[in-house]
């Protein structure tokens with residue numbers, strides 16, 4: 060246990076410190092919109108990374124790191140958090156290249172994790188079955204690392220771009236990011252749905268992450284394609300989704316308490332209970348969505 | 363931790379201050395709240411001279427379920443059990459030997475060509491009955507079995523329709539929050555199980571691999587232990603002590619489900635209350651029960667008596683209740699009380715796996731194949747069987763090796779070293795009801811001075827043919843899963859049914875479809891003894907479904923004023 064505890068504590072510490080720094084650093088003068096967006100995206104990316112690091116650290120500890128590759132997710136995400144946290148607080152230019160490399164590597168690690176997990180599921184008796192989707196390596200989980208890396212990489216692109224014609228992958232950056240964030244939210248919802256289905260939605264609150272974020276994702280996707288002017292409803296939903304991510308961890312803490320021995324038996328129950336670090340990935344995606352929305356609104360205001 | 367003394371598995375548990383095996387716990391207006399350490403729940407009490415609507419003898423799958431439902435329908439209910447009122451959180455230790463306190467181990471005589479092994483594997487003595495230490499596998503009958511004579515050409519038809527039973531199965535599965543697969547491979551469509559299936563343990567994965575290699579379907583066993591929290595009950599911790607009593611309350615036994623409801627609805631439960639006779643009046647109707655509690659014999663008056671002591675104690679009680687008016691025992695004008703005892707096959711194959719199995723991990727039977735329940739071709743016998751993964755704890759395993767594999771001394775010790783790699787498959791198979799198998803009274807008496815049961819059992823050729831097929835098939839399946847050194851265990855059986863069979867005809871059955879005795883219209887039997895046939899699945903879900911149905915029927919009969927007198931005289935009386 061000490062290993063995982065230390066890792067989670069370190070991760071949480073790093074994340075909170077990054078956040079605090081980022082939040083504290085109010086721009087002295089009006090900063091360009093691109094910088095502001097980059098900072099936001101880096102915050103989102105750091106939070107996603109944090110969720111991945113703690114979650115994979117815990118789950119892979121539970122799996123006794125029986126395969127060395129299992130060290131990849133917690134360690135890569137650890138580095139990734141550092142890069143994003145730095146990106147969120149420090150002078151952009153100096154960091155851009157290594158930052159970018161780290162983010163791309165994280166995204167790639169996520170993709171290979173996805174393949175690993177899928178292989179783990181398929182080789183079990185029963186193959187692609189509910190039993191294996193529920194209890195095999197969670198197929199969607201590594202996707203969060205891909206999201207973290209992608210959002211982090213996008214942050215650097217945006218920072219370096221022309222503030223008036225910011226583009227990503229050849230498209231206007233705001234809508235492109237919004238579409239990406241909507242897609243990422245969708246993936247996160249799918250993961251929550253699978254695991255909450257495994258828990259038989261035994262608590263009605265378990266419906267929240269499979270009802271609120273999908274609406275948010277739909278609004279965000281709509282904003283990406285046909286958004287005009289200011290979009291207050293979408294913004295509110297993104298904020299609600301961001302809050303839900305943190306609330307989810309609190310609900311999960313309650314879920315841990317409902318296991319045999321409750322929090323007194325924490326060393327077992329944080330492994331067998333609902334994953335404490337997973338829900339903030341909703342917050343991470345919602346923050347990325349908010350950054351995208353801001354960019355779109357700014358552009359709409361200019362047009 | 364030093365402030366509390368350790369007893370059961372949760373380190374916060376203190377030793378209970380009382381001794382539930384010698385001092386009743388349910389009295390003075392309160393009963394144990396089994397969900398809370400040291401908790402109590404208020405309990406309505408009834409005077410012995412006050413005739414209650416229903417006295418129920420036995421609080422297991424049949425009696426406990428009925429007590430809850432009848433109390434909820436507004437009847438006054440006193441449910442008695444000879445066993446203690448356990449507090450699982452406090453009284454259950456991780457010790458197989460200690461936990462034998464859950465079994466009915468009073469003297470019984472066994473004979474016949476294949477004498478049954480009684481005790482651990484088939485009868486409990488606890489408030490909550492055998493479900494306190496059952497293995498939780500919760501299966502529905504194949505619909506055709508309710509009409510096996512008509513549709514499949516063997517046994518006897520049940521007097522109930524499968525579609526009606528299907529609705530009661532739904533109810534029981536919800537009450538027990540059964541964890542099961544999202545889709546079930548066999549039989550007509552059923553609703554989604556309330557909770558999701560558990561993760562397979564290594565023993566279950568062996569079953570899965572074997573079934574896949576044999577080209578037949580398998581699935582996760584629907585099982586009465588939680589895969590997610592529920593109320594005050596935590597999800598299963600996979601500690602594997604299920605058949606020695608679950609100390610977490612994850613297991614949804616009658617003790618922590620139906621009986622909690624029964625108390626809340628105003629039923630009274632009397633623990634350590636051994637019923638010796640059902641007494642009858644001059645009109646031949648039941649007047650109440652004579653029972654032993656707190657050191658003396660007592661009498662509880664009742665308008666109706668329900669006997670739910672399981673397939674040995676139920677006929678024993680009815681036979682022990684003989685009177686001048688009922689010289690052959692109560693409800694026995696057909697001569698069938700105690701007859702047609704039908705157990706189920708429990709044939710096994712075992713072997714050694716290269717991978718670690720660790721049988722103590724998780725509930726024992728997490729995977730199942732009902733293939734041979736639904737496939738009628740390729741059999742030279744009647745009846746179906748299913749087979750399941752196994753998880754014997756070390757003491758049980760050593761006795762299996764000694765009695766089923768003839769190992770002793772050094773050989774036994776050596777084989778026990780292999781415990782973590784031992785793996786097997788065991789079936790639950792449908793034996794044929796035979797009139798010669800049954801329960802009679804012996805001359806010997808028990809600690810209460812009551813004549814004890816003589817239990818006679820012999821296999822018929824059909825049973826033996828099924829055993830052979832099951833062992834051969836399971837052996838192949840085990841080998842196909844790369845298990846080596848396979849051997850067969852042929853000496854086991856499980857579950858007790860029959861002995862007070864239900865039917866449409868008073869000449870060939872003891873009770874009607876409503877579990878009401880043909881002879882004494884305020885006497886009911888509601889437990890595993892009413893089964894005319896046993897099917898190839900474990901019985902508890904069906905027993906509970908029958909109890910739910912009986913409760914609904916009683917409610918309806920009461921509403922029509924038919925409880926005090928049978929609406930129509932039974933066929934035989936009409937014929938006279």
Ligand SMILES: Cc1cc2nc3c(=O)[nH]c(=O)nc-3n(C[C@H](O)[C@H](O)[C@H](O)COP(=O)(O)OP(=O)(O)OC[C@H]3O[C@@H](n4cnc5c(N)ncnc54)[C@H](O)[C@@H]3O)c2cc1C
Nearest residue numbers: 420422423424444491492497498499637671889890900902
């Ligand atoms: C080890 C084991 C594993 C099992 N596994 C499964 C399984 O996985 N799935 C399944 O469906 N079934 C299983 N069963 C079978 C299941 O538990 C029984 O079929 C079921 O509990 C029987 O219900 P019942 O109401 O007929 O009797 P019981 O549940 O046995 O209840 C009878 C109660 O009556 C009491 N009693 C008897 N006579 C008297 C008397 N004269 N006075 C007062 N009280 C009396 C007894 O003390 C007992 O508590 C298992 C049983 C055992 C023992």
Ligand code: SF4
Nearest residue numbers: 598599601602604608
């Ligand atoms: S394995 Fe689960 S059901 Fe069995 S005793 Fe343990 S907690 Fe109870």
